[in-house]
Amino acid sequence: MNKRLITALLCLFTLGTGVFGAEITVPSLDLVSRGGMENKDFSITSSLEAEIAISGGYKYGLSLGLGAEIPDLGKALSYGRADLGLPYDPDELNDRLNNQAMISVRSISATIREVLDKPLEISFFIGRYDKLGSGDDFQEYFGTEPIGTNLRGFFYYPDGLNEDSFFRFNGAIHNVMGTGLAFRGFFGNFIPALYIYHDLSYPQNQAGSYAPGHYSADLKLLANGENAKFELFAGFTYVNKTDNVIRGGALAWFGAGPLSFLMQAGVTMYDFGTDFDINNCYFLMEPRIRHDKFGANLTFFYRPVFYMNKKIVDDKGKEDEGRADIKLRLFFGDLSSSAFEAGVETIINLKIENGDASRLWISPFFSTVTTGLQWDFALRINLLYFQDKGDLMEGFIGIRTSY
Secondary structure (H helix, E strand, C coil): CCHHHHHHHHHHHHHHHHHHCCEEEEEEEEEEEEEEEECCEEEEEEEEEEEEEEECHHHHCEEEEEEEEECCHHHHHHHCCCCCCCCCCHHHHHHHHHCCCCCEEEEEEEEEECHHHCCEEEEEEEEEEEEECCCCHHHHHHCCCCCCCCCCCCCCCCCCECCECCCCCCCCCEEEEEEEEEEEECECCEEEEEEEEEECCCCCCCCCCCCCCCEEEEEEEEEECCCEEEEEEEEEEECCCCCEEEEEEEEEEEEECCEEEEEEEEEEEEECCCCCCHHHEEEEEEEEEEECCEEEEEEEEECCCEECCEECECCCCCECCCEEEEEEEEEEEECCCCCEEEEEEEEEEEECCCCEEEEEEEEEEEEEEECCEEEEEEEEEECCHHHCCCCCEEEEEEEEECC
């Protein structure tokens, strides 16, 4: 979306502040600087993903979501100071297009609350909307501590999927993205939601070309308890008369004393015209234990081949099937009470069929919280370096919003 349109929308909200007082918040911000050797030189790459929300508050229910996704912030700033020149290099042009220091519109939504004086709301939305099967909604709607896995984002998938640093696992089984309506009900510890929309996430081909005419519906239910929480969803996408897609999944969290357990399981994408197998499935389990300031988490994640309506391929262009991530996290401290956490992680990426590890890291880390921000520091040591698999070590510094 061009800069003039964004400026006009910002002006509209600014002019409206005298009437209803617009609120500007930053729901999410991920800034990661990654340092390592590249062509025998030490190189630092910084990636940014940020979301800015401008809303009219609870009463007015109007929200504009702006965002920035910059895989290499240094390149983007450098390109902004240098002309492309003629004749231009197609590879450089493509790199410039993928690394632009710009803000774009990610979502727009308008909500009618307390429909007919009932605990119901209706939203019209355009763009990226809710996550399905992530567990993140429990914190927003019920005020609980975060229950979702932290095996997500830049820190664990710095190179992304399909050589796209912004296509990566984000902790959800699926995302709602398109133009449509959302209906929600609020009944104590239960929140059902229905989404009916023109699906903008379904690609026409592997390159992700926009393909109109695909319509989706998803049904979600949140059930909140003190020692157990559940999130269930099921969905359908109309592609054409013969090929249509279904999906569904569940998140379950159980907690008692020092022990808790998280599980996510579902079908990310199944086309009726294809054979069903385990590669259509998303499965994650994470037992956790915390005693006073000490804790340990063990995560097993079986990756799906299809994610967010895209096929995941390896470096040879073949389906990247039979792959799993295993993470053991040992830590001391508590970010919510003592404002720091330190420990060590071991991360293994496996090919299940032959047991070949393409990634084996050990990573000491330290995290601390300041006003509204969480700072993460980590040193990743590659234990497969002598098998000629990647660099010996990488350093990470991350900044993200924390509420």
